[in-house]
Amino acid sequence: MELELKNITKKYKDKEAVKNANVTIHTGVTGLLGANGAGKTTVMRMICGVLKPTEGTISFDGLNVEDEMYRDVLGYLPQDFGYYPNFKARDFLLYIAALKGLDKESAKVKCEELLKKVNLSDVANKKISTFSGGMKQRLGIAQALINDPKIIILDEPTAGLDPKERVHFRNMIGELGKNNIVILSTHIVSDVEHIADRILMMKDGEFIYDGEIKDINMDLEEFYLKEFEEA
Amino acid sequence: MTDKDIIRLVKDTYDVNPGVKGRSFIREHTKRKIHLSSIIMMQLKELNPLTIIITICISFMGVLLTFIKNYSSSIWVCSSIMPLAALIITADLGRSKRHQMTELEMVTRFSLRMQKSVRIFIGGMLGLIIHALIIPFLSIKSGIAPCISVLALGCPYLFTSWGCMLITRKYHNTESIYGCTAIAMSAAIIPIMVKTLLSQFNKGLLATIGAVILASLFVAITTEIRKYLQEDRNTTWNLN
Numbered sequence: 001m002e003l004e005l006k007n008i009t010k011k012y013k014d015k016e017a018v019k020n021a022n023v024t025i026h027t028g029v030t031g032l033l034g035a036n037g038a039g040k041t042t043v044m045r046m047i048c049g050v051l052k053p054t055e056g057t058i059s060f061d062g063l064n065v066e067d068e069m070y071r072d073v074l075g076y077l078p079q080d081f082g083y084y085p086n087f088k089a090r091d092f093l094l095y096i097a098a099l100k101g102l103d104k105e106s107a108k109v110k111c112e113e114l115l116k117k118v119n120l121s122d123v124a125n126k127k128i129s130t131f132s133g134g135m136k137q138r139l140g141i142a143q144a145l146i147n148d149p150k151i152i153i154l155d156e157p158t159a160g161l162d163p164k165e166r167v168h169f170r171n172m173i174g175e176l177g178k179n180n181i182v183i184l185s186t187h188i189v190s191d192v193e194h195i196a197d198r199i200l201m202m203k204d205g206e207f208i209y210d211g212e213i214k215d216i217n218m219d220l221e222e223f224y225l226k227e228f229e230e231a
Numbered sequence: 232m233t234d235k236d237i238i239r240l241v242k243d244t245y246d247v248n249p250g251v252k253g254r255s256f257i258r259e260h261t262k263r264k265i266h267l268s269s270i271i272m273m274q275l276k277e278l279n280p281l282t283i284i285i286t287i288c289i290s291f292m293g294v295l296l297t298f299i300k301n302y303s304s305s306i307w308v309c310s311s312i313m314p315l316a317a318l319i320i321t322a323d324l325g326r327s328k329r330h331q332m333t334e335l336e337m338v339t340r341f342s343l344r345m346q347k348s349v350r351i352f353i354g355g356m357l358g359l360i361i362h363a364l365i366i367p368f369l370s371i372k373s374g375i376a377p378c379i380s381v382l383a384l385g386c387p388y389l390f391t392s393w394g395c396m397l398i399t400r401k402y403h404n405t406e407s408i409y410g411c412t413a414i415a416m417s418a419a420i421i422p423i424m425v426k427t428l429l430s431q432f433n434k435g436l437l438a439t440i441g442a443v444i445l446a447s448l449f450v451a452i453t454t455e456i457r458k459y460l461q462e463d464r465n466t467t468w469n470l471n
C-alpha cells in the first residue's frame with residue numbers, strides 16, 4: 001500500500017500553509033512532528049479529502065482521494081470533533097458506522113468490539129456530554145477504526161489522555177500499523193518515539209526531515225530540536 | 232542537466248498517476264452497497280425531535296384555526312406562525328457545523344454534500360406537509376382561494392428560511408441562532424402589516440406584488456441552497 005502526496009501546496013488567501021510537499025507513505029506508523037502552525041493539520045485534512053489542495057495530487061494506490069471508495073478505507077480522528085447533544089457513546093459509533101456504510105449487524109458487532117478495546121463498554125449507554133476529555137478522545141479513536149480502515153489518520157490523538165491510557169493507545173496503534181498506513185500528528189516527541197517507524201518533520205509548511213526512526217542515533221527530542229534549528 | 236533530464240523531470244512532476252495499482256486495488260476491494268433510502272432514514276432518525284413536535288403542533292394549530300367560525304383573520308394568524316416552522320426546520324440544517332461534526336461526516340461513504348442535500352430534502356418535505364395540510368382547510372373552511380393562501384403562507388415561510396440559511400452560512404457560531412430568531416420575528420409581523428394594508432390598497436395589486444415577492448424568494452432560496460451545498464470544500468478552517 002502506498003499513499004502518495006505529489007507537489008502538494010495549500011494556500012489560504014496570502015498564507016501558504018503547505019509548500020510543495022512530496023512524500024510517499026507506506027504501511028506502518030508514520031509520525032508527523034511539528035510545532036503548532038507548522039501545517040500538520042492541513043496535511044492531514046488534505047489526505048482525508050476534507051481540504052482540497054491548491055496544487056498537486058494525493059492518491060492511495062492510484063486511487064484519488066475524492067473517490068468515495070477511498071473514503072471507504074479511511075479512518076480519521078480530527079483534532080477537534082464534536083457530537084450531537086443527544087448521542088450516547090454507542091449511538092455515536094453506530095451513527096458513524098451507518099454513515100460509513102456498515103450494515104446493522106456488523107456495525108453492532110464492531111461497535112461492541114471497539115468499545116471494549118477503548119475501555120468504554122461500561123459507559124456505552126451514557127451521554128457523551130458527561131464524558132471526560134480522555135473518554136471523548138478514546139471514543140474518537142474508536143469511531144476512526146469502525147470501518148476497519150486501511151489508512152488511519154490521527155490528528156493529535158493523545159491529547160487529553162492520561163499516562164495509562166497513553167500507553168494503551170500506543171500499543172493499539174503499534175498493532176494497527178502492522179497492516180495499515182497509520183499517520184499520526186503530534187508535537188509530543190515521546191508519543192512518536194515509541195510507536196512510529198518513520199518520522200516526518202514539518203516546519204512552516206515544509207517537510208524538513210523524512211527518515212526511519214531507527215536511523216536516528218540520538219535522543220529524538222534532541223534530534224527534533226536540532227533539525228528545527230537547522231531548518 | 233540535459234533536455235532529456237528536464238523532459239523526464241517535468242513528466243515525473245506533472246504526469247497523472249496511471250492508476251494501474253488503483254485498478255488492482257479496486258478489484259480487491261468490495262464496495263459496500265448502500266441505497267439512498269438508507270441515508271434518508273438515517274438523517275430522519277437524527278432529526279431533532281423538537282423539529283418534528285413543533286412541525287406537528289404548527290400544522291395542528293393551523294388546521295384548528297380554520298375551524299373557528301366567522302374568523303376572517305385565520306389566514307393571517309396561520310401566516311404569522313409559519314416563520315416559526317421555517318426557523319425550526321432551517322436551524323436543523325446547520326447541525327453538523329454547530330456540533331463540530333462536519334469533519335467526521337465528510338470522511339464517510341456519503342459526502343457531506345449528499346447528507347446536506349438529504350437534510351434539505353427532509354426540511355423541504357416538512358415545510359410542504361405543513362402547507363399541504365393548512366391550505367386545503369383554509370380553502371374549505373374559510374373560503375380563501377388556494378393561490379392567496381400560498382402567497383400568505385409561502386412568503387413568510389420562504390423569507391425566514393432564506394434569511395436563516397444566509398445567516399447560518401455566514402456566521403458559524405451558535406449565536407447565529409439569535410439572528411435567525413430576529414428574522415423569524417420580523418417575518419411574523421409582516422402578515423399583520425399586510426392585513427392592515429389590505430383595507431387601503433387594491434387587493435389585486437397586493438396579490439401581484441405578493442406573487443413577485445414569492446417568485447423572488449424562490450430564486451433567492453435556490454441560490455442559497457446551492458451556496459450551502461458548495462461550502463463543504465475548501466473552508467478556511469482554523470486559519471479564519
